[in-house]
Amino acid sequence: xxxxxxxxxxxxxxxxxxxxxxxxxxxxxxxxxxxxxxxxxxxxxxxxxxxxxxxxxxxxxxxxxxxxxxxxxxxxxxxxxxxxxxxxxxxxxxxxxxxxxxxxxxxxxxxxxxxxxxxxxxxxxxxxxxxxxxxxxxxxxxxxxxxxxxxxxxxxxxxxxxxxxxxxxxxxxxxxxxxxxxxxxxxxxxxxxxxxxxxxxxxxxxxxxxxxxxxxxxxxxxxxxxxxxxxxxxxxxxxxxxxxxxxxxxxxxxxxxxxxxxxxxxxxxxxxxxxxxxxxxxxxxxxxxxxxxxxxxxxxxxxxxxxxxxxxxxxxxxxxxxxxxxxxxxxxxxxxxxxxxxxxxxxxxxxxxxxxxxxxxxxxxxxxxxxxxxxxxxxxxxxxxxxxxxxxxxxxxxxxxxxxxxxxxxxxxxxxxxxxxxxxxxxxxxxxxxxxxxxxxxxxxxxxxxxxxxxxxxxxxxxxxxxxxxxxxxxxxxxxxxxxxxxxxxxxxxxxxxxxxxxxxxxxxxxxxxxxxxxxxxxxxxxxxxxxxxxxxxxxxxxxxxxxxxxxxxxxxxxxxxxxxxxxxxxxxxxxxxxxxxxxxxxxxxxxxxxxxxxxxxxxxxxxxxxxxxxxxxxxxxxxxxxxxxxxxxxx
Numbered sequence: 220x221x222x223x224x225x226x227x228x229x230x231x232x233x234x235x236x237x238x239x240x241x242x243x244x245x246x247x248x249x250x251x252x253x254x255x256x257x258x259x260x261x262x263x264x265x266x267x268x269x270x271x272x273x274x275x276x277x278x279x280x281x282x283x284x285x286x287x288x289x290x291x292x293x294x295x296x297x298x299x300x301x302x303x304x305x306x307x308x309x310x311x312x313x314x315x316x317x318x319x320x321x322x323x324x325x326x327x328x329x330x331x332x333x334x335x336x337x338x339x340x341x342x343x344x345x346x347x348x349x350x351x352x353x354x355x356x357x358x359x360x361x362x363x364x365x366x367x368x369x370x371x372x373x374x375x376x377x378x379x380x381x382x383x384x385x386x387x388x389x390x391x392x393x394x395x396x397x398x399x400x401x402x403x404x405x406x407x408x409x410x411x412x413x414x415x416x417x418x419x420x421x422x423x424x425x426x427x428x429x430x431x432x433x434x435x436x437x438x439x440x441x442x443x444x445x446x447x448x449x450x451x452x453x454x455x456x457x458x459x460x461x462x463x464x465x466x467x468x469x470x471x472x473x474x475x476x477x478x479x480x481x482x483x484x485x486x487x488x489x490x491x492x493x494x495x496x497x498x499x500x501x502x503x504x505x506x507x508x509x510x511x512x513x514x515x516x517x518x519x520x521x522x523x524x525x526x527x528x529x530x531x532x533x534x535x536x537x538x539x540x541x542x543x544x545x546x547x548x549x550x551x552x553x554x555x556x557x558x559x560x561x562x563x564x565x566x567x568x569x570x571x572x573x574x575x576x577x578x579x580x581x582x583x584x585x586x587x588x589x590x591x592x593x594x595x596x597x598x599x600x601x602x603x604x605x606x607x608x609x610x611x612x613x614x615x616x617x618x619x620x621x622x623x624x625x626x627x628x629x630x631x632x633x634x635x636x637x638x639x640x641x642x643x644x645x646x647x648x649x650x651x652x653x654x655x656x657x658x659x660x661x662x663x664x665x666x667x668x669x670x671x672x673x674x675x676x677x678x679x680x681x682x683x684x685x686x687x688x689x690x691x692x693x694x695x696x697x698x699x700x701x702x703x704x705x706x707x708x709x710x711x712x713x714x715x716x717x718x719x720x721x722x723x724x725x726x727x728x729x730x731x732x733x734x735x736x737x738x739x740x741x742x743x744x745x746x747x748x749x750x751x752x753x754x755x756x757x758x759x760x761x762x763x764x765x766x767x768x769x770x771x772x773x774x775x776x777x778x779x780x781x782x783x784x785x786x787x788x789x790x791x792x793x794x795x796x797x798x799x800x801x802x803x804x805x806x807x808x809x810x811x812x813x814x815x816x817x818x819x820x821x822x823x824x825x826x827x828x829x830x831x832x833x834x835x836x837x838x839x840x841x842x843x844x845x846x847x848x849x850x851x852x853x854x855x
Contacts, residue, residue: 251564252517259475259510263339264319266468268484270297271310271324273364274337274344276390277468281372281383282364283392285348287413289329290356298326299481300464301806301826311805312827314441315463317508321437331357331413338437342390345430348417357413361394376407394419395427451835451842453802454794455506458832458839461807462503465829466511471535477504477515480809480828489535492519494545495619498552499768499830505556506836506845512556513565520549520569526595527579529572531616541597542608543617546648547580548772549573550655551848557662558846566659574668577656580649581675584637586699588682590645592617592626593637614638618645623748624755624762625707630700639700644711646683648772650676650718683720692732694720708739708750710769716776726780734785745792746770747813758813760823765796765811767833774837775848790841797834807831 260277267273272285287295287308300310308328315322323336332351337344348359363374363381372385379398383390397415411417418427425433448455466477469490476490477500484490501516522533524541529549531540550573557566584593594613607613611631615621615638630639653676660669686694688704694715696705713729715721721729735741739750747763749756756763770793777786796816800806808818809828818824839845 249568252513252568255510255513256474259514260468260473262319262341263337263344264466264468265315265322265464266466268467268469268478268481268490270299271312271464271481272298272326272335274319274339274346275364275468276342276344278370279342279372279383279385279387279390280370280470281374281385281390283344283346283381283419284362284364285335286360286362286408287326287328287331287333288358288360288410289331291329293329294360295328298328299485301480301482301828303821303826312460312464313805314438315460316441316444317459317463317466317511321441323438325351327351329357330355333359333413336434336438338434343421344392345422345425345433346417346419347430347434348396348411348419350414350416354413358399359411359413359417361409361411361417361419363392363407374407376409379409381409390421391423392419392421393423393425448839448844449842451838451844453798454835454838455844457797457801457807458503458835459507461827461829461832462500462511464827472518474518475511475514476518477501477511477829479830480825482825482827487532487534487538491532491534492522493532494519494522494529495548495768496830498549499771499833502552502555503829503832503836505559506839509560512560516549516553516556517565517568520553520572523572523576527575528583529576531619540605540608540616542594542605542613543592544576544579545617545619546645547576547652548648550577550652550659554655554658555846555848557659558848563662566663570656570659570663573656573659577649577652577672577675584645586632586635586637586639586641588678589641589697589699590649590679591637591640591642591699592645593635594631595636609633609636611638618642619768620709620711620748620761622759622761623707623709624753625696625705625709625711625749627707627755629698639698640705641682641686641697641699642711643683643686643694643696644709644714646679646686647711647714647716647718647720650679650683650720653679654718680718680720683715683718687721687725692725692728694729707753707755708733709748709753710740710746710773713773713776716779717772719779721780723780726782730777730782730785742813743792744796744811744813744816745789746773748810751813760810760820763813764820764824765813765816767793767797767810767831771833771837774840778847779849786841790837793834794838797831 263274263276265271266275273282275282298308311325313323319339321338325334331354334349336347375382379394381392394409396417397412399410418430420430445452445456462477469476478484479496497515497519501512505512523529528544531543531545533539553569584590592614594609596609615626653672657669657672686697688695693712733739738752740746744765748761748766749763774789799816800808806818806826808831809825812819818826
C-alpha cells in the first residue's frame with residue numbers, strides 16, 4: 220500500500236510538473252515537430268525496448284518476436300546486447316539502418332547460433348534466419364505479438380501463416396523452413412528447427428530464393444551508404460550501429476527515443492533518457508539524420524522540470540531527478556545541429572526551455588560568482604525514489620561524473636544546496652552554454668536576451684580566470700569554504716579551452732605539462748577520467764577509466780587553439796580505442812580501462828552504450844564530415 224501511495228504521489232507531482240512546464244512552451248506551437256514525429260515513428264523496426272529479436276510495425280503496433288528454445292527445453296524470449304553472465308546470450312550487431320530497411324545480427328545462446336537478417340519497406344518485411352552451426356535440437360519460435368498500446372485488431376495462426384486483421388487491412392506473414400509441430404505450447408506460435416534456413420515475409424508468393432535476393436539487395440544498399448565516409452567508414456559504421464540498435468519507441472510519450480542502452484531501459488521499467496547523454500546522441504545523429512537529431516534534442520529538452528532545469532534523468536511513469544540537472548551541453552549541441560541544417564523552427568522549439576535552464580544555474584548553483592554542482596531539496600515523500608537527493612553524492616551525480624574523486628570529502632552546503640567547490644568543468648561548460656545560446660538568440664532576433672547572455676558569459680569568464688594556478692600550470696577546482704585548490708586533476712581541468720579562457724601561452728603550458736605527462740594523462744589509452752598519479756585514481760568507473768564524453772569535450776577545446784599535435788594525437792588515440800573494442804567484440808563501451816583499453820568493469824561498464832560513439836564522432840569532425848564546431852555563424 221505504501222508503494223502505491225508513493226506512485227500516486229509521483230504521478231501527481233509529474234502532472235503538476237507538466238503544467239509548470241507550459242510557461243516554457245508559450246512562444247512556439249510545435250507543428251513542425253508534430254509532423255516530424257508522425258513521419259519518424261512508422262514502419263517495421265526494432266522498436267521494442269525489451270528485445271532486439273522483436274520487430275514492430277508502427278503505427279499499427281503489431282510485432283513479430285523470435286524466441287529460441289534449446290535442447291533441454293529452456294526458452295529465450297527476449298535478447299539484448301551486452302548482457303553478462305554464464306547463461307546470457309551474446310549478440311554481434313552487424314547492421315541496422317535507422318529506418319529499419321535492413322538489420323543483421325548474429326546471436327549465440329546455449330547450443331544455438333543464428334544469423335538473423337531483415338529488410339523492410341512500408342508495411343512489408345522479409346526475414347531470413349540462417350544457422351551458423353548445426354544448432355543440434357534447437358528450435359526457433361515465431362511469435363506474433365498481441366496488439367500493443369490499446370490498438371485494435373486480432374491475430375490468428377493457420378498452418379505456416381500468421382494473420383493480423385487490423386482496421387487498416389489484413390497483414391499475412393508466411394514462413395518457410397523445417398517446420399515442427401507441438402502437441403502443446405505456452406503461446407500460439409510457429410516452430411521451426413534451428414538447423415534449417417527459415418524465411419518469413421508479408422509478401423505473397425515469394426520463394427525462399429527471392430527472399431534471399433531481397434535481403435542481399437538491402438544489405439548491399441546499406442553497405443554502399445557507408446562508402447561516402449572513406450577511411451572513416453568503419454568508424455561511422457560502429458557509431459551509427461549503436462545509435463540505431465539503441466533506438467526505441469516509447470508508447471507513454473508516443474515518440475522515438477535513442478536511449479543510452481536497452482539494458483538501462485529495463486532497469487527503469489521501459490525507458491530512461493539522460494541529460495548530456497541524449498544531447499550527445501542528437502549531435503551524433505546530426506551527421507546524417509536530421510529528423511533523429513531534432514527528435515532527440517527536443518525530447519531531452521522537453522523533459523525540463525517545473526523548477527526550470529533539464530534533469531539528470533527522465534524515465535518511465537514520469538520519474539525525474541527533481542533535485543539535480545547535469546552538464547549544460549544542450550545549447551551547444553542545438554547550435555551545432557542548426558549549423559548543419561539551418562532550420563529556425565528547430566531553434567524556436569527549444570529556445571525558451573534552454574534559456575530557462577541557463578538562467579537556473581546562477582540562481583541555484585552560484586556562490587560568490589563561482590559555480591558548483593548541487594542537489595536541491597524536493598518533497599520529502601518522494602525521497603524513497605532517490606535517496607541521494609540533497610546530499611554530497613547527489614551533487615556529484617549532477618556533475619555526471621558520479622564517483623569522481625574530485626568530489627570526495629567536499630562539504631555539501633545544505634542551505635545553498637551545492638558543494639563547497641568552485642568547479643572548473645561546470646564553469647567552462649556554462650560559459651560555452653551562454654555563448655551558444657547567445658548565438659541562437661541572435662539568429663532568432665532577440666537582442667536583449669543576447670545581451671543578457673553575453674554579460675553572464677563575461678562574468679563567469681572573469682571568475683574562471685581566477686582559478687588558474689601558476690604553480691600547477693592549469694586551472695584547478697577551489698574549495699569555497701577554505702580557499703584551497705584541489706589536488707585532483709581530471710580532463711575537466713582542460714575544459715577552460717572550451718570557454719576560450721586561457722591565452723595561447725597558458726593553453727600550451729596546460730598541454731605540455733599535463734596532457735603529455737605520462738604520470739597524468741598521456742598513454743596508449745587516454746584520457747583517464749582522473750590523473751594516473753592522483754590520490755583518487757583507481758581505474759574504477761569515474762575514478763580513472765576512459766570516458767568518451769571527456770575525450771570529446773577536450774577535443775572540442777583543443778580546436779579553439781593552435782594545439783595541432785595534441786589535437787591530432789587525441790583524435791588518433793580515441794579512434795584506435797573505439798575501433799579496437801568494436802572490431803574485436805562488437806562493443807561500443809560506456810567506458811574503457813585506461814591501462815588495457817578493455818570493457819572489463821563487470822559492475823559498471825555497459826557494453827553497448829551509445830555515447831561510446833563520441834570517440835568516433837571526433838574523427839568524423841576532424842575529417843570534415845560535420846561542419847566545424849565553434850566557428851562564427853555567418854548566416855543569421
